[in-house]
Amino acid sequence: MAGFRLSQGFPAAALLSALLLAGVWAQQKPAPSPALDYVCPMHPEVRSAVRGKCPKCGMTLVPGIPDPVEYPLELKLTPSAPRPGQPVQLTFAVKDPHTGGRVTRFEMVHERLFHMFLVSQDLEFFEHDHPDKLPDGTFRYEARLPKPGMYRILADYYPSDGTPQLSTRTIFAGAGELRPARLAADLVPKETANMQVTLTTQPEAPLAGYRTLLAFRVRPADGLEPYLGAWGHMLAASDDLIDLIHTHPSWADGGAEVDFTVIFPRGRPFRLWVQFQRKGTVNTAVFTIPVRTLE
Numbered sequence: 001m002a003g004f005r006l007s008q009g010f011p012a013a014a015l016l017s018a019l020l021l022a023g024v025w026a027q028q029k030p031a032p033s034p035a036l037d038y039v040c041p042m043h044p045e046v047r048s049a050v051r052g053k054c055p056k057c058g059m060t061l062v063p064g065i066p067d068p069v070e071y072p073l074e075l076k077l078t079p080s081a082p083r084p085g086q087p088v089q090l091t092f093a094v095k096d097p098h099t100g101g102r103v104t105r106f107e108m109v110h111e112r113l114f115h116m117f118l119v120s121q122d123l124e125f126f127e128h129d130h131p132d133k134l135p136d137g138t139f140r141y142e143a144r145l146p147k148p149g150m151y152r153i154l155a156d157y158y159p160s161d162g163t164p165q166l167s168t169r170t171i172f173a174g175a176g177e178l179r180p181a182r183l184a185a186d187l188v189p190k191e192t193a194n195m196q197v198t199l200t201t202q203p204e205a206p207l208a209g210y211r212t213l214l215a216f217r218v219r220p221a222d223g224l225e226p227y228l229g230a231w232g233h234m235l236a237a238s239d240d241l242i243d244l245i246h247t248h249p250s251w252a253d254g255g256a257e258v259d260f261t262v263i264f265p266r267g268r269p270f271r272l273w274v275q276f277q278r279k280g281t282v283n284t285a286v287f288t289i290p291v292r293t294l295e
Contacts, residue, residue, distance in 0.1 A: 039062065041158065047061075048061050051063075069163065071094050071095060072095040073095075074092070074094075074095065075090060075091070075171070076091040076093075077090060077171060084145055084146060085144060085145075085146060087142050087144055088143055088145065089142055090116075090142075090153075091138050091139070092114065094157060096161075103161075105137075105160035107159075109157070110228040110230055112228060113130075113158075114130055114156070115128070115156035116129055116156075117153065117154040117155075117244070117246065118143060118151060119152055119241070120178055121149050121151065121152070121179070121241060122179055123183070125146055125147070126235070126284070127143070128275065129141065148174030148175060150177075150178060151170070151173065152244065153168065153170070154168050155167045166244075180239065180240060181240075183239045186288040187200075190285040190286065190287070192283035192284060193281045193282070194278055195220065197276070198216070199214060199274075201213065201214055206291045206292065207267075207293070208266050208292065209265070211262075214259065214262060215259050216257070216274060216285075217257060218256055218283075224255075225278065225279070231252035231254065232260070234275070236262060236271070237271050238266060238270055239269045243264075243266060243268070268291055269290050270289050271287070272289060
């Protein structure tokens with residue numbers, strides 16, 4: 001071995017073997033994993049080494065997410081005292097918590113800039129729609145509240161310089177009063193516009209504060225399509241309308257099985273509205289699940 005001097009007393013064969021083993025080890029040593037610097041704003045568990053799209057919701061992965069800060073939501077009603085059955089204009093304005101000014105730039109969330117859920121106090125009326133963005137940065141929607149009483153709004157939006165937001169607002173129609181919901185368990189299969197939807201839960205008796213798997217099966221499954229960038233959308237509302245949860249499937253592949261994973265915050269009955277799209281038609285199925293508190 002030219003240019004290499006052996007130490008006295010060190011066998012040449014042993015040194016050669018050591019050098020060969022070191023070369024093999026260097027070749028076989030796995031390369032370090034790339035840093036997973038990009039993350040989905042809606043699903044922080046989805047991370048990537050390169051910029052791309054989230055496989056769950058289609059949002060663009062971003063290089064880190066700012067700390068959560070609430071962006072206040074203002075709601076103006078026109079007329080200010082809505083009448084049941086009459087049109088009422090809802091105008092939403094999002095405020096910058098740092099400057100107090102109106103936010104005008106938003107990111108797409110499931111193919112829309114603003115998602116709005118509207119439900120009545122008796123949980124018989126449900127609406128999922130998308131207000132129009134105006135040049136001044138506000139969002140406007142015309143609604144009709146079918147009965148006198150209280151309604152709850154859940155707004156889902158993502159200011160460009162902030163983090164995804166979920167805000168709730170309460171409005172009233174007329175001088176009447178809707179009775180609070182009295183919900184009984186209802187997991188009967190549902191016939192919707194052009195499919196049947198069945199639901200099983202794991203565990204069979206969901207517990208507040210623990211993960212519950214909501215396993216939906218749709219029949220027929222042919223023609224199932226993504227709806228607003230996801231294989232399904234679900235709103236869960238507690239019977240007293242304190243808890244409102246908007247979520248999307250934790251597992252789906254375009255087949256008959258669509259799974260959601262939810263942690264119900266309290267031991268209450270929850271009404272679920274789950275939406276799937278098949279052959280261009282949006283199907284809404286309604287279920288009620290009693291959630292227990294661990295004693």
